[in-house]
Structures are given as C-alpha cells and as structure tokens.
Amino acid sequence: MSKDNLKIGFVGTGVMGRSMVKNLLKAGYFVSVTNRTKASAEELFPLGARWVDSVAELAGLSDVVITIVGYPKDVEEVYLSEEGLISNAKSGSVLIDMTTSSPFLAKRIALEGKSKGIDILDAPVSGGDVGAKNGTLVIMVGGEEEVFNKVKPIFEAMGKNIILHGPAGAGQYTKMSNQITIAAGMVGVCEAIAYAQKAGLDPNRVLDSIGGGAAGSWSLSNLGPRMIAGHFEPGFYVKHFIKDMNIALESAKEMGLMTPGLELAKSLYEQLADDGEENSGTHALYKLYMK
Incomplete structure (x- = not known):
C-alpha cells in the first residue's frame, strides 16, 4: 500500500x-x-x-x-x-x-x-x-x-x-509459544539473580559473565539490570502477562499438551498480583524471591 x-x-x-x-x-x-x-x-x-x-x-x-x-x-x-x-x-x-x-x-x-x-x-x-x-x-x-x-x-x-x-489465528498461536518461553525463562532469571545476591556476589558482574554464555537471553540482558536496580516500571504489565498465560493454558489444554512450567509460572505471577504488583512490569517477579 x-x-x-x-x-x-x-x-x-x-x-x-x-x-x-x-x-x-x-x-x-x-x-x-x-x-x-x-x-x-x-x-x-x-x-x-x-x-x-x-x-x-x-x-x-x-x-x-x-x-x-x-x-x-x-x-x-x-x-x-x-x-x-x-x-x-x-x-x-x-x-x-x-x-x-x-x-x-x-x-x-x-x-x-x-x-x-x-x-x-x-x-x-x-x-x-x-x-x-x-x-x-x-x-x-x-x-x-x-x-x-x-x-x-x-x-x-x-x-x-x-x-x-x-x-487466521497463527499469529496468536506463535505469540503463545513466545509467552510460554518467557514465562519459564523469567522464573529462571529471577531465581538466578536472587541466588547470586544471597551468595554475596555482585549481581551485575554475574550478569556480565552468564549473559554472554548459554544462559543468555533477552530477559536476562534487558530485564536483569532493571531487577538489580529496583526499577519495576511496566514495559509489559503483570496483569496482562497473567492474561496471556491463561490463554496459552486454555489452548494447550485444547490440544492435549501438558505445560507444567507454564502452570508454575502462572501460579507465581498470581502470587505477585495478590501482593499488589499487577500493574508492575513482568520482571517484578524478582520481588517474590527477595522478600
């Protein structure tokens, strides 16, 4: 056009x-x-x-x-x-x-x-x-x-x-694959940074090391520094991510596919929302680990 x-x-x-x-x-x-x-x-x-x-x-x-x-x-x-x-x-x-x-x-x-x-x-x-x-x-x-x-x-x-x-629908199915990957990956990123903190390490230096290897991901490189700095403004809202996970679970069930990682991530994000963080960015999941 x-x-x-x-x-x-x-x-x-x-x-x-x-x-x-x-x-x-x-x-x-x-x-x-x-x-x-x-x-x-x-x-x-x-x-x-x-x-x-x-x-x-x-x-x-x-x-x-x-x-x-x-x-x-x-x-x-x-x-x-x-x-x-x-x-x-x-x-x-x-x-x-x-x-x-x-x-x-x-x-x-x-x-x-x-x-x-x-x-x-x-x-x-x-x-x-x-x-x-x-x-x-x-x-x-x-x-x-x-x-x-x-x-x-x-x-x-x-x-x-x-x-x-x-x-029609193929774009949304692809996005659900994306969200399933992010959901499980965000749990891993939050746990890794929390683990580094509890071990007494400098989490920014840990990111410098692991971000360039097999653990590297968009969430780790872009949202990891925000977690460490305590900046949880939304690029994407927790409440909208929960919505996406519900859609993914519904369609996975329809296809007869088990998604235990997605179910775990959704339960953690629902805890986060219950704590009043539904309008925070998805990386605010880190707060659950650092309570």
Missing part, C-alpha cells in the same frame, strides 16, 4: 501503542487515533496524529486500522460490537489486531470480516516497550499472504522481524 492518501486508524494508545504510532508518523503515514482516555494520546497530537472520538468513526475514515488493546474481551468489543470495527469499516479495508489475544477469537473475527468484505490479520508483537520505541518489534502474523504482503510496509515501520505464520 502506498503512503499517498493512505489513512491509518489506531485503537489503543497505551505503553506500546503510543510508541508504535510515533514510528508510523515518523515513517510518513497519516494516522488517526482513538482510545478510552484521550489523555494517553495527547503527546501524539503535536507529532501529527489526529484524534477521533469513537471506534466506529475511526473505522469509517480509515483504509487500515491497527488495534492493540488489553484483553480478549476488549478485542471482541472493538471488533464485533455494533459500534465496532467490522460493523463500520469500509469494504476492502484491512484490520490488524496486534493485541495478544485468543487464537480462537482471531479465527472468529477473521471469518466475520470475510463475510463483510474486510480483510483481517492477527499480528501480536514481542519486544516490549524498548522494541516499540525503537521500531524493532517482532511481529507474528496470521492471515492471508496477499493481505500480509499488501500491508507489510506498515509493519516495517514498527518492527524488524516480521513473519507470516499461516492462516
């Missing part, structure tokens, strides 16, 4: 969405935004973003609409309600859900869109707030190849590793 006269709509200007919109604007796209609270989008207006009052209005004005909201229930409302995208989007438009949501819901939305002449992609992301700011998100896509190729330049304004994994 050429940038000339292309109108992009964006629903959801939270931690991730704001940076994604900034990168679309930087790439030269015309972007209109809407969100439950206008205040969270204020910093985008001096950069060229246009505010629209409702999802329905945004749908009617846009050739491509991107959404990144909180929970599957929010996705369902944004796409399938009477005031939602599918009921109000133009025939021939493309709707892209970049929320981490249910694969089953992604398939349902794609079928509903197809019946109205609207193309739908599920395209959840990984890379957190850093990836969103730097335009280096991993983007995992499900949908038709022709539609994917049409909007790939838009994805390239927001990410670097962009892969079509299969039909």
